[in-house]
Amino acid sequence: MDSAKPELAREVLPLLRIHKDGSVERLRGTEVVPAGTDPQTGVSSKDVTIIPEIDLSARLFLPKLTNPNQKLPLLVYFHGGGFYLSTPFAPNYHNYLNSLVSQANVVAVSVNYRKAPEHPIPAAYEDSWAALQWVASHCNGNGPEAWLNEHANFERIFLSGESAGANIVHNLAMAAGRGDAESGLGVRLLGVALVHPFFWGSTPIGSEAVDPERKAWVDSVWPFVCPSMPDSDDPRLNPVAEGAPSLVGLGCGRALVCVAEKDVLRDRGLVYYSALAGSGWMGVAEMFETDGEDHAFHLHDLGCEKARDLIQRLAAFLNRDMLPWI
16 A cells, blocks of 8 residues: 555545545546647637636736727636536636627636635635636726736626536626625626536435435535535525525526526526526526437537527627616
8 A cells, every 4th residue: 555645535526536634636627738829729828827825817818800990899718527526627618718709709818726625615606706706807908918808898797607607607697686885896787697506405306316316416516515504495596585685686687598408407596597597686687408418418519409509698798789787
């Protein structure tokens, strides 16, 4: 036995191992694609550091420009991975952003927030809010990042994310809706796109009880990433739980909720959409469902027809004109 090897405390197979010395060995989501210019789409990317002290960073994406003076919609994106896996630099997220940025013709900021278990909830929310504030600091054209100063239209800011990232998007939009002076953004969010959002609850709904093994897996995620408040009816995880803040306060004018037919999280997404649409919120809520597919299917095969359909739907959402939001 290798005495130098850290003693194992817990395994979350096939995803990670946690050692008794506090170190974490991630078995997936650690691959890195370098930033640069994508030969297929012409999209350029580069990495930036936002807060060095906590290693908060992001990957920026800029589409191939036909008019160097054109201001483009701005997308702030949050990757999935259950709050404990992956980064914007992983091949699946990097390639997905290249495709979406190319088709939608938007500037994108893909945020690398800190992850559990080393940095449990609320670190991911705090980092994501700090990144959003950093993005907003460019609204007058004098921020630290030239791509945002020169090419982002701060009248058209969108948030989007996958799974845990979509959960982050909801919580950021709720924080933006509160708009308190201390932590305000100074800009308005035009819309949010939640793709296969990670919402859950203590009481099963819809088809969740049909697959007990899968349900048990999802049940285990929130207590793992948020040990200080492991209740699955935490409003951050269950936005429609009793006592949760009203969705009327969602701080944007438009929302798109995307679900997949075979996803165990599907019914939570449908409930969220219905609750938002019926809450009295003054925005426009839209739903898009992909038949016959499972959670985050598009990240694994961007070339398939249904992945292309989803990206096309998202691109249309990011570019659609609408009446001024009051």
